[in-house]
Amino acid sequence: MAELGIPLNNSPPANLVGASVADFILLMKPRVMSLVVFTALTGLILAPGQLNPVLASIAILCIAVGAGACGALNMWYDADIDARMQRTAGRPIPRGAVSPEEALTFGVILSIGSVTTLGLIVNWVAAGLLALTIAFYLFVYTMWLKRRTPHNIVIGGAAGAFPPMIGWAAATGGISLESIVLFLIIFMWTPPHFWALALYRARDYERAGVPMLPVVAGADETRKQIVIYSALLVMVAFLPAFLHLGGAAYALTAIVAGGVFLARALTVHRVRDGRAAERAARRLFAYSIVYLFVLFAVLLLEAAFARYLSLSGVSLA
Amino acid sequence: MSDEEQREWERRRKTRSIAIALALAALVILFYVATIARLGGNVLNRPL
Numbered sequence: 001m002a003e004l005g006i007p008l009n010n011s012p013p014a015n016l017v018g019a020s021v022a023d024f025i026l027l028m029k030p031r032v033m034s035l036v037v038f039t040a041l042t043g044l045i046l047a048p049g050q051l052n053p054v055l056a057s058i059a060i061l062c063i064a065v066g067a068g069a070c071g072a073l074n075m076w077y078d079a080d081i082d083a084r085m086q087r088t089a090g091r092p093i094p095r096g097a098v099s100p101e102e103a104l105t106f107g108v109i110l111s112i113g114s115v116t117t118l119g120l121i122v123n124w125v126a127a128g129l130l131a132l133t134i135a136f137y138l139f140v141y142t143m144w145l146k147r148r149t150p151h152n153i154v155i156g157g158a159a160g161a162f163p164p165m166i167g168w169a170a171a172t173g174g175i176s177l178e179s180i181v182l183f184l185i186i187f188m189w190t191p192p193h194f195w196a197l198a199l200y201r202a203r204d205y206e207r208a209g210v211p212m213l214p215v216v217a218g219a220d221e222t223r224k225q226i227v228i229y230s231a232l233l234v235m236v237a238f239l240p241a242f243l244h245l246g247g248a249a250y251a252l253t254a255i256v257a258g259g260v261f262l263a264r265a266l267t268v269h270r271v272r273d274g275r276a277a278e279r280a281a282r283r284l285f286a287y288s289i290v291y292l293f294v295l296f297a298v299l300l301l302e303a304a305f306a307r308y309l310s311l312s313g314v315s316l317a
Numbered sequence: 318m319s320d321e322e323q324r325e326w327e328r329r330r331k332t333r334s335i336a337i338a339l340a341l342a343a344l345v346i347l348f349y350v351a352t353i354a355r356l357g358g359n360v361l362n363r364p365l
Contacts, residue, residue: 017322018329021336054354058347117344121351 019102023092027075027103028068028110035292036067036163042296043167043182045303046245051171055122059170062118063163065110066130070137070159072107076100077142084208087201118170126170133162147209150216157190158183164296181239188233189292192226192265196285199223199268200278219277223269226284230265234258237295246299247306253298261291 083094119127141156168179
């Protein structure tokens with residue numbers, strides 16, 4: 001039997017020294033995985049009812065592995081694009097460390113393994129959502145939209161928005177308005193996040209033939225869209241406070257952090273030339289990650305605190 | 318392929334094999350622990 005694509009005759013591949021374990025970990029996009037784990041955990045903790053901690057840990061592990069599968073499958077399909085972009089040229093496939101066949105095999109095994117395990121051990125609604133996420137990311141975003149339309153990350157962003165819904169479904173066995181709101185926050189966050197990156201990486205995307213908004217519609221239109229989506233995001237981010245998913249601390253955080261987000265988006269819109277424009281886009285991109293992390297962290301902490309109080313028998317009423 | 322590259326290839330293959338073995342062992346433990354967690358106290362509820 002071939003071992004992850006290594007030939008049967010025990011001889012090394014012609015152009016490879018062979019992949020290291022670290023290369024396979026890189027295929028799973030660990031940084032993306034960490035954000036997925038965090039948002040899925042938030043969905044799971046916020047959900048009503050209690051899931052056995054062991055089963056909850058397994059659910060999070062499966063979601064993380066499913067996200068890793070998306071990364072591997074994406075790197076398999078996009079290896080040609082990755083090789084042409086400065087930001088991604090060092091990934092395992094363009095570097096020659098992992099063959100595309102190995103990445104595909106790895107991704108498929110992780111996909112089937114994570115979905116099946118989540119279904120068998122936790123529930124099939126969560127497993128179905130995880131399968132949908134992987135399929136959406138691979139077939140809809142990577143294969144269909146990414147190379148065809150500047151709306152690629154607007155629609156494709158749904159794949160990255162599913163994890164809190166999966167976490168919620170793992171705990172409750174279903175989908176609810178609250179979990180859809182968590183989905184919407186990440187969904188609305190994705191366009192300004194990636195367009196800020198695309199603004200200062202436009203040449204990279206152009207060289208690779210990826211029709212990101214700055215490449216197709218220009219930087220000014222992208223700046224306008226960033227402001228529009230940022231305003232929508234800040235509004236959507238208030239919804240958890242109205243639905244009592246978040247309390248006073250969350251509402252305050254949503255106001256302050258949302259205000260900073262809008263201010264940075266407006267700076268990107270205002271400053272259009274030279275290094276200052278690039279710096280503004282970089283600052284919005286970096287801040288967008290902090291923003292999402294802080295929103296979910298506050299939701300998570302408030303839910304954990306409330307749960308601790310209820311377990312201790314303390315009533316806030 | 319030079320001797321050094323051959324040795325590196327063998328070293329990486331060995332590390333990958335160990336990683337796969339550990340992943341499989343972890344899966345076995347995971348399913349065992351999950352079974353116990355799902356059954357809860359009922360795991361002891363059987364005729365002796």
